[in-house]
Amino acid sequence: MTSRAVRLQAPKTLRQSTFDLVKRSMLDGEYLSGQILSANSLAAELGISNSPVREALMDLTSLGLVEVVRNRGFRVRQMTEQDRQEVLEMRRIVEVSTMERLTERGVSDDELTIADGLAHDFVSLLREERVRDHLDADHRFHMYLIGLLGNSRISQTVENLRDQTRICGAFVDIPLDTLQTCADEHLDLIDALRSRDRLLVRSLMERQLEFAAARGALTHGGGDAAAPLAVPLRADTATIPR
């Protein structure tokens, strides 16, 4: 117990590394929607013990990215049309309002410089056609701005919603011209924040989300049979697979 507790206090724990690795693979589309992940196989593959892997998978379960399948292990969450709509509706509410609040609060010149740097990282990656790195650059840009509000609950909620949008590589094959539009909008957003134009900030954020919605519908087929109800995020009737 003591040695494990000490190890878990280290800068990046095995649990955290496994969490990051599995999440990365999901966002990159290396794991398929509905794919079963076995904690034991994953632990063997990584050459580590089962416990941190199981804990990492439980963390992903509580974030709604994987689900527990009794006696089988963990399954990469299959997002139904209902799930996708819920995530987007909540993103519209939280992300748009957060950016409006940020506009009201005002963004300092130093903060705008950092945001501008992040927006230009996105542009550079675009030139190099590194699509996956892009999505991360886009994520960093938006999360930086949201983080300026200093509300850890809002930041975590948005991060989780964005991960749910990107699950199973929904966005890895975005056409480059679409990304160019996105890059331009990032720069426009910085200008709108600088001039504290709340309505423009709002409409730019709404456009970014409309794009995510359209892309999601394309990737997920849009018309697939909606499940009767989304599975609640809190897995309170699930057993923890050993």
Add this chain to the structure above:
Amino acid sequence: MTSRAVRLQAPKTLRQSTFDLVKRSMLDGEYLSGQILSANSLAAELGISNSPVREALMDLTSLGLVEVVRNRGFRVRQMTEQDRQEVLEMRRIVEVSTMERLTERGVSDDELTIADGLAHDFVSLLREERVRDHLDADHRFHMYLIGLLGNSRISQTVENLRDQTRICGAFVDIPLDTLQTCADEHLDLIDALRSRDRLLVRSLMERQLEFAAARGALTHGGGDAAAPLAVPLRADTATIPR
């Protein structure tokens, strides 16, 4: 494993009952802020095994209502001033926007009748001076309206934020005249939804939240030293106490 799995599929599992009981005690102020809860003692008290109790406490941990304390057990979350501000800011964003969306969608006569019934339950309980039941009636009224949007993620988020507001009985000793104002506002909110007056719905919801903010500041002292940063809700560096 099989018998446990079957038991967990039953209508209300021991894990769920324990979860509800501990949450209830927290909201009623029977557990103090910062109080240590031992899974073993709680299990002995309830005459059940440790596992469902530990699982229920882990569920409460992932909701940010209790936190894991290494080698000691679980501690009832101490909400700092920063936590309180974060919860209220997020409630303002999510609850107000949700009610605005609901106004745009429109609420049917049948739905308004149900909401009206719930608002009148609140009024009846007020007459009987049953303060604790009230808070539940208030919760049911708002959660019913939010639920009409049919977005399980929004409903769960709001439920959790409201629980965090009420943690440690912050609201159990509300003066009756304040509750009367709250009761009147519920009826006004129904009228505003009926006439689809989005601005009025917005201002009524904002007033309900201002009241929660003022009450919270009163109960929590308001001026206590803000912690440097709120502990993230995801307890990803914690060990699970056995």
